[in-house]
Amino acid sequence: MNTYSPEIEVAIARVRSDVAKLHGELVRYGLVIWTGGNVSGRVPGADLFVIKPSGVDYDDLAPENMILCDLDGNVIPGTPGAERSPSSDTAAHAYVYRHMPEVGGVVHTHSTYAVAWAARAEPIPCVITAMADEFGGEVPIGPFSIIGDDSIGRGIVETLTGHRSRAVLMQNHGPFTIGKDARDAVKAAVMVEDVARTVHISRQLGEPKPMPTEAIDALFDRYQNVYGQAPQGAL
Amino acid sequence: MNTYSPEIEVAIARVRSDVAKLHGELVRYGLVIWTGGNVSGRVPGADLFVIKPSGVDYDDLAPENMILCDLDGNVIPGTPGAERSPSSDTAAHAYVYRHMPEVGGVVHTHSTYAVAWAARAEPIPCVITAMADEFGGEVPIGPFSIIGDDSIGRGIVETLTGHRSRAVLMQNHGPFTIGKDARDAVKAAVMVEDVARTVHISRQLGEPKPMPTEAIDALFDRYQNVYGQAPQGAL
Amino acid sequence: MNTYSPEIEVAIARVRSDVAKLHGELVRYGLVIWTGGNVSGRVPGADLFVIKPSGVDYDDLAPENMILCDLDGNVIPGTPGAERSPSSDTAAHAYVYRHMPEVGGVVHTHSTYAVAWAARAEPIPCVITAMADEFGGEVPIGPFSIIGDDSIGRGIVETLTGHRSRAVLMQNHGPFTIGKDARDAVKAAVMVEDVARTVHISRQLGEPKPMPTEAIDALFDRYQNVYGQAPQGAL
Amino acid sequence: MNTYSPEIEVAIARVRSDVAKLHGELVRYGLVIWTGGNVSGRVPGADLFVIKPSGVDYDDLAPENMILCDLDGNVIPGTPGAERSPSSDTAAHAYVYRHMPEVGGVVHTHSTYAVAWAARAEPIPCVITAMADEFGGEVPIGPFSIIGDDSIGRGIVETLTGHRSRAVLMQNHGPFTIGKDARDAVKAAVMVEDVARTVHISRQLGEPKPMPTEAIDALFDRYQNVYGQAPQGAL
Numbered sequence: 060m061n062t063y064s065p066e067i068e069v070a071i072a073r074v075r076s077d078v079a080k081l082h083g084e085l086v087r088y089g090l091v092i093w094t095g096g097n098v099s100g101r102v103p104g105a106d107l108f109v110i111k112p113s114g115v116d117y118d119d120l121a122p123e124n125m126i127l128c129d130l131d132g133n134v135i136p137g138t139p140g141a142e143r144s145p146s147s148d149t150a151a152h153a154y155v156y157r158h159m160p161e162v163g164g165v166v167h168t169h170s171t172y173a174v175a176w177a178a179r180a181e182p183i184p185c186v187i188t189a190m191a192d193e194f195g196g197e198v199p200i201g202p203f204s205i206i207g208d209d210s211i212g213r214g215i216v217e218t219l220t221g222h223r224s225r226a227v228l229m230q231n232h233g234p235f236t237i238g239k240d241a242r243d244a245v246k247a248a249v250m251v252e253d254v255a256r257t258v259h260i261s262r263q264l265g266e267p268k269p270m271p272t273e274a275i276d277a278l279f280d281r282y283q284n285v286y287g288q289a290p291q292g293a294l
Numbered sequence: 295m296n297t298y299s300p301e302i303e304v305a306i307a308r309v310r311s312d313v314a315k316l317h318g319e320l321v322r323y324g325l326v327i328w329t330g331g332n333v334s335g336r337v338p339g340a341d342l343f344v345i346k347p348s349g350v351d352y353d354d355l356a357p358e359n360m361i362l363c364d365l366d367g368n369v370i371p372g373t374p375g376a377e378r379s380p381s382s383d384t385a386a387h388a389y390v391y392r393h394m395p396e397v398g399g400v401v402h403t404h405s406t407y408a409v410a411w412a413a414r415a416e417p418i419p420c421v422i423t424a425m426a427d428e429f430g431g432e433v434p435i436g437p438f439s440i441i442g443d444d445s446i447g448r449g450i451v452e453t454l455t456g457h458r459s460r461a462v463l464m465q466n467h468g469p470f471t472i473g474k475d476a477r478d479a480v481k482a483a484v485m486v487e488d489v490a491r492t493v494h495i496s497r498q499l500g501e502p503k504p505m506p507t508e509a510i511d512a513l514f515d516r517y518q519n520v521y522g523q524a525p526q527g528a529l
Numbered sequence: 530m531n532t533y534s535p536e537i538e539v540a541i542a543r544v545r546s547d548v549a550k551l552h553g554e555l556v557r558y559g560l561v562i563w564t565g566g567n568v569s570g571r572v573p574g575a576d577l578f579v580i581k582p583s584g585v586d587y588d589d590l591a592p593e594n595m596i597l598c599d600l601d602g603n604v605i606p607g608t609p610g611a612e613r614s615p616s617s618d619t620a621a622h623a624y625v626y627r628h629m630p631e632v633g634g635v636v637h638t639h640s641t642y643a644v645a646w647a648a649r650a651e652p653i654p655c656v657i658t659a660m661a662d663e664f665g666g667e668v669p670i671g672p673f674s675i676i677g678d679d680s681i682g683r684g685i686v687e688t689l690t691g692h693r694s695r696a697v698l699m700q701n702h703g704p705f706t707i708g709k710d711a712r713d714a715v716k717a718a719v720m721v722e723d724v725a726r727t728v729h730i731s732r733q734l735g736e737p738k739p740m741p742t743e744a745i746d747a748l749f750d751r752y753q754n755v756y757g758q759a760p761q762g763a764l
Numbered sequence: 765m766n767t768y769s770p771e772i773e774v775a776i777a778r779v780r781s782d783v784a785k786l787h788g789e790l791v792r793y794g795l796v797i798w799t800g801g802n803v804s805g806r807v808p809g810a811d812l813f814v815i816k817p818s819g820v821d822y823d824d825l826a827p828e829n830m831i832l833c834d835l836d837g838n839v840i841p842g843t844p845g846a847e848r849s850p851s852s853d854t855a856a857h858a859y860v861y862r863h864m865p866e867v868g869g870v871v872h873t874h875s876t877y878a879v880a881w882a883a884r885a886e887p888i889p890c891v892i893t894a895m896a897d898e899f900g901g902e903v904p905i906g907p908f909s910i911i912g913d914d915s916i917g918r919g920i921v922e923t924l925t926g927h928r929s930r931a932v933l934m935q936n937h938g939p940f941t942i943g944k945d946a947r948d949a950v951k952a953a954v955m956v957e958d959v960a961r962t963v964h965i966s967r968q969l970g971e972p973k974p975m976p977t978e979a980i981d982a983l984f985d986r987y988q989n990v991y992g993q994a995p996q997g998a999l
Contacts, residue, residue, distance in 0.1 A: 088797060092323060092488055093481055095424070169424050171488075175496035178421050180503050186883050188910070188937045189800070189874050205423065205509050206516060231505050232423045246798055253797055253876075261880035262499060264967060268885050270936050274910050281911060327558060327723055328716055330659070382751075404659050406723075410731035413656050415738050440658065440744050441751060466740050467658045497734060562793060562958055563951055565894070639894050641958075645966035648891050650973050675893065675979050676986060701975050702893045732969060 067105050074100040074109045074241070075122040075139075081245045082111060082120045088249045090170040091117070097146040100241030101156055101163045106130045108156055112143040130157045147206065154212020155237060159220070164241035166248040169233045172255035176200075177228035183251075183258050186267035188278055190254040195223030195279035198251055203230040211235075223279060226251040302340050309335040309344045309476070310357040310374075316480045317346060317355045323484045325405040326352070332381040335476030336391055336398045341365045343391055347378040365392045382441060389447020390472060394455070399476035401483040404468045407490035411435075412463035418486075418493050421502035423513055425489040430458030430514035433486055438465040446470075458514060461486035537575050544570040544579045544711070545592040545609075551715045552581060552590050558719045560640040561587070567616040570711030571626055571633045576600045578626050582613040600627045617676065624682020625707060629690070634711035636718040639703045642725035646670075647698035653721075653728050656737035658748055660724040665693030665749035668721055673700040681705075693749060696721035772810050779805040779814045779946070780827040780844075786950045787816060787825045793954045795875040796822070802851040805946030806861055806868045811835045813861050817848040835862045852911060859917020860942060864925070869946035871953040874938045877960035881905075882933035888956075888963050891972035893983055895959040900928030900984035903956055908935040916940075928984060931956040 063071065078100045085091045085098065094117070099110035109125045123139040126146075132153035134141050146152070152165045176183055176198075183198040185191055190198075201218040204210035215235050218227045225247040226236045234251050238244030261267045298306065313335045320326045320333065329352070334345035344360045358374040361381075367388035369376050381387070387400045411418055411433075418433040420426055425433075436453040439445035450470050453462045460482040461471045469486050473479030496502045533541065548570045555561045555568065564587070569580035579595045593609040596616075602623035604611050616622070622635045646653055646668075653668040655661055660668075671688040674680035685705050688697045695717040696706045704721050708714030731737045768776065783805045790796045790803065799822070804815035814830045828844040831851075837858035839846050851857070857870045881888055881903075888903040890896055895903075906923040909915035920940050923932045930952040931941045939956050943949030966972045 093484055169422075169488075169492075171492050171495060174422055174424070174492050175499075178493070178496040178502035179500050181500065186936060187874075187879055189879070203503075203505070203509075205512055231421060231503060249798055253874075257874075257876050257879050258883070259495065259499065260876060260964065261883040263880075264964065265884050265886065267883035268908075268936060270908070274908075277910055328719055404657075404723075404727075406727050406730060409657055409659070409727045410734075413728070413731040413737035414735050416735065438738075438740070438744075440747055466656060466738060494730065494734065563954055639892075639958075639962075641962050641965060644892055644894070644962045645968075648963070648966040648972035649970050651970065673973075673975070673979075675982055701891060701973060729965065729969065 063105065067102065067107075070102050070104055071107065071109070071127060072122070074102050075125045075127075077241050078109045078111070078125050079120050079122040081241050082117060084245050084249065085166075085168060086117050088252070090168040090248060090252055092169075096168040097148055097152075097166070098241055098245060099146075099149075099152045099156075099165050102127075103163070107135070108152065110149055110152055111146050112140060113146050115143070128153065148211070150206075150209065151211040151215065151235070154209055155215055155235075158212075158216045159237065161239070162237045162244075164238040164244035166236045166238075166241075166244040167233065168248055168252070170248070170252040170255070172259050173226075173228055173234040173252050174232075175259065176255055177233055178231055180230045182228070183255055184267070184269075185275055186258055186261065186270060187254065188270070189250070190258070191270065191275040191278035192282035193247070193250045194226060194254070195283075196275060198224050198226050198228060198254070201227040201229040201235075203232070298340065302337065302342075305337050305339055306342065306344070306362060307357070309337050310360045310362075312476050313344045313346070313360050314355050314357045316476050317352060319480050319484065320401075320403060321352050323487070325403040325483060325487055327404075331403040332383055332387075332401070333476055333480060334381075334384075334387045334400045337362075338398070342370070343387065345384055345387055346381050347375060348381050350378070363388065383446070385441075385444065386446040386450060386470070389444055390450055390470075393447075393451045394472065396474070397472045397479075399473040399479035401471045401473075401476075401479040402468065403483055403487070405483070405487040405490070407494050408461075408463055408469040408487050409467070410494065411490055412468055413466055415465045417463070418490055419502070419504075420510055421493060421496065421505060422489065423505070423509075424485070425493070426505065426510040426513035427517035428482070428485045429461060429489070430518075431510060433459050433461050433463060433489070436462040436464040436470075438467075533575065537572065537577075540572050540574055541577065541579070541597060542592070544572050545595045545597075547711050548579045548581070548595050549590050549592040551711050552587060554715050554719065555636075555638060556587050558722070560638040560718060560722055562639075566638040567618055567622075567636070568711055568715060569616075569619075569622045569626075569635045572597075573633070577605070578622065580619055580622055581616050582610060583616050585613070598623065618681070620676075620679065621681040621685065621705070624679055625685055625705075628682075628686045629707065631709070632707045632714075634708045634714035636706045636708075636711075636714040637703065638718055638722070640718070640722040640725075642729050643696075643698055643704040643722050644702075645729065646725055647703055648701055650700045652698070653725055654737070654739075655745055656728060656731065656740060657724065658740070658744075659720070660728070661740065661745040661748035662752035663717070663720045664696065664724070665753075666745060668694050668696050668698060668724070671697040671699040671705075673702075768810065772807065772812075775807050775809060776812065776814070776832060777827070779807050780830045780832075782946050783814045783816070783830050784825050784827040786946050787822060789950050789954065790871075790873060791822050793957070795873040795953060795957055797874075801873040802853055802857075802871070803946055803950060804851075804854075804857045804861075804870045807832075808868070812840070813857065815854055815857055816851050817845060818851050820848070833858065853916070855911075855914065856916040856920065856940070859914055860920055860940075863917075863921045864942065866944070867942045867949075869943045869949035871941045871943075871946075871949040872938065873953055873957070875953070875957040875960070877964050878931075878933055878939040878957050879937070880964065881960055882938055883936055885935045887933070888960055889972070889974075890980055891963060891966065891975060892959065893975070893979075894955070895963070896975065896980040896983035897987035898952070898955045899931060899959070900988075901980060903929050903931050903933060903959070906932040906934040906940075908937075 097111045101108045126140040127135045127138045132149045201214040236247035332346045361375040362370045362373045367384045436449040471482035567581045596610040597605045597608045602619045671684040706717035802816045831845040832840045832843045837854045906919040941952035
């Protein structure tokens with residue numbers, strides 16, 4: 060069994076609590092059904108992250124059921140929840156944490172409109188100000204990959220590295236989002252479904268007006284630096 | 295009045311409780327309105343199944359209101375709930391239990407998007423990984439049949455026998471799903487509406503990318519055997 | 530002030546309670562927003578009906594706030610709720626009760642999909658079995674009429690007289706439904722939105738398969754006479 | 765610190781309470797997600813208005829968290845909530861209050877269907893009676909403007925001055941609505957999303973029938989002067 064410093068134990072407890080609770084936001088915003096979807100959060104100051112168990116009811120997601128993993132996605136033995144299997148997407152989350160040190164949270168859902176764009180392998184164009192605020196431009200498509208090796212994680216990292224967007228739509232699969240912490244990644248998951256839906260509906264009856272690049276840049280800059288009660292900072 | 299062994303009585307009580315409770319999932323996921331839709335579950339170890347009464351409010355579905363039937367769809371006299379009529383789809387459920395011994399649960403709804411495909415008699419193509427996971431390929435269409443003889447049950451059995459899909463869309467009517475137990479059939483009902491909606495929306499703005507057959511096979515195999523806390527086994 | 534026999538007073542109290550409570554079903558099924566929509570119920574054995582007040586919150590619809598009217602739509606002075614104005618659609622409800630003695634309940638909403646068909650003045654074709662069950666064929670369009678005289682009520686009565694459907698879509702306006710009592714009319718309002726939505730969605734990607742007239746007739750006949758715990762009888 | 769007369773203090777307290785509570789209606793009707801959207805209300809008898817703080821959870825919107833501003837959008841120091849930043853749309857609200865003295869409430873959301881029309885810069889045509897009632901004609905488009913100067917407020921005022929509609933769809937951005945008080949502006953926000961959705965859906969399968977101008981005028985006049993429990997008066 061592992062022993063961590065008291066500071067790390069406190070950090071683990073907080074991330075367990077956050078990750079457990081944030082799954083409720085996926086339900087509240089209708090992004091997941093049955094046992095689908097998963098949220099993870101990095102433990103600050105340690106090479107660890109916390110993730111949802113695989114195939115477990117949303118009504119049963121208490122902090123002590125969350126699973127602690129190292130950055131290779133291995134469950135830490137002897138810790139609460141370790142008797143269960145972690146989310147089947149754990150390898151993809153781990154890959155992101157290993158390769159993107161600035162990322163503190165990862166979310167995956169099969170939310171309807173985001174998957175609809177993903178199935179056509181079509182990026183979501185940036186035609187509404189809320190999307191410029193949040194993603195700073197289009198939401199990109201990641202490669203088609205199936206579970207079984209590092210290909211999903213690699214596709215996420217390659218697509219999002221150097222990109223303003225915190226969301227990627229993996230082809231035929233669905234959205235993965237990243238953030239500075241788990242809550243920020245959940246917000247990106249909520250927002251990507253919202254813009255996927257709104258732009259889809261707008262395009263059903265014609266072409267949305269493009270927005271000038273300078274306006275998109277100005278909106279993104281302001282939102283990342285001014286909006287809210289304290290600067291969020293770029294990811 | 296029938297008398298069953300204590301083991302069978304325990305099994306009946308458990309299936310009554312499960313079937314009553316699972317109707318709540320149909321409401322939660324918006325698959326049913328008013329008194330529509332029905333869930334049934336086979337009683338393990340006996341030629342019996344439990345089904346919802348006909349035309350009764352979802353707020354009034356306690357275990358003791360569920361109806362116990364034999365595999366010909368006859369209500370077992372003298373048992374709780376037997377004073378009511380069983381679901382008008384009871385004959386179709388019974389036909390499935392008689393002809394598919396591996397089936398432990400059957401669900402029928404008129405969920406919106408699944409009915410929309412059914413009305414066009416168009417199978418749902420497998421273009422998203424969640425659908426490959428759950429159904430292993432397209433969701434097929436069953437024949438047009440109306441209530442009054444065995445034609446609905448026969449259409450379900452003929453369409454699903456030897457098919458990976460646990461869901462069939464009966465033409466102009468709606469989805470029937472099967473599972474190893476009632477919960478598994480309810481999950482299939484939830485998932486078939488979800489994929490019906492997502493693929494519909496994706497196709498509104500263009501053609502989804504096809505997925506390679508090998509990828510579909512690999513996803514189905516993994517999901518049926520690895521996902522979750524214990525193997526589910528193929529149906 | 531009017532005095533009624535004890536039997537009529539009991540009937541009035543029951544209809545007040547039913548009408549107040551049934552407005553909650555309009556909210557539950559998403560058929561109304563803000564203060565829109567209205568349910569009324571005829572008082573059996575009297576030339577009276579009970580209807581919702583105008584422009585009042587759904588959270589404030591207690592039985593004593595419902596308004597008692599005669600069949601010309603006049604509020605009965607001195608009865609509970611009489612200090613308020615009745616629904617602005619009261620004249621249309623009254624017209625229906627005067628001219629269709631078999632009708633015991635009337636409902637009006639602006640539910641989304643039903644209004645969408647109404648705005649195109651296009652009847653909903655009967656291409657799903659649930660619609661054959663409930664409406665026995667297409668849901669018809671009523672004439673364009675605006676509030677201010679008897680034209681809405683007359684349009685409802687002329688369209689529905691001799692028609693199987695308990696729902697009419699008034700052009701550019703929305704659905705009115707009738708029933709043997711207020712609950713039956715509310716059910717029709719719930720079902721007409723459901724079939725309006727499902728058939729709309731089906732037609733977005735192609736033409737639904739027509740159903741044979743004989744099948745529609747057989748489904749309607751069975752549902753009206755056999756479904757549920759007791760025969761419903763044709764309206 | 766400012767001191768106000770007892771009458772103004774009472775008015776401030778009431779507007780704080782109304783504005784805090786009315787945000788719940790935005791959630792109830794699905795017009796906002798995460799921390800998006802904002803309601804403000806003018807304080808009767810003073811050059812002040814109350815608005816939501818920026819980027820704060822909807823679960824955390826108590827009256828004492830609302831922020832009191834002058835009509836230039838400056839936070840009044842020393843008042844409850846003044847330690848937080850007001851909504852990032854405060855300048856636009858302030859501009860409206862300065863230039864439209866008859867306006868007592870302003871609401872901004874990114875509600876899905878209204879934004880979809882805004883992204884195409886297409887006014888919503890008046891083809892349903894509910895829209896004639898509420899808006900007296902089409903819902904207009906305002907200019908493309910980004911946050912940073914007075915351009916959003918100016919666009920709202922220029923578009924709505926002399927217009928029957930209490931809603932404007934700012935291009936590529938979303939709806940702003942006005943009203944005689946905060947509740948009236950919230951009602952307009954709820955109704956504009958409803959008509960945006962219904963007309964969108966109607967047009968998906970063909971062209972809605974136009975309504976005669978005289979009918980639109982008659983409906984608007986009646987609804988503004990007769991509907992409800994007391995005359996509303998034109999804004």
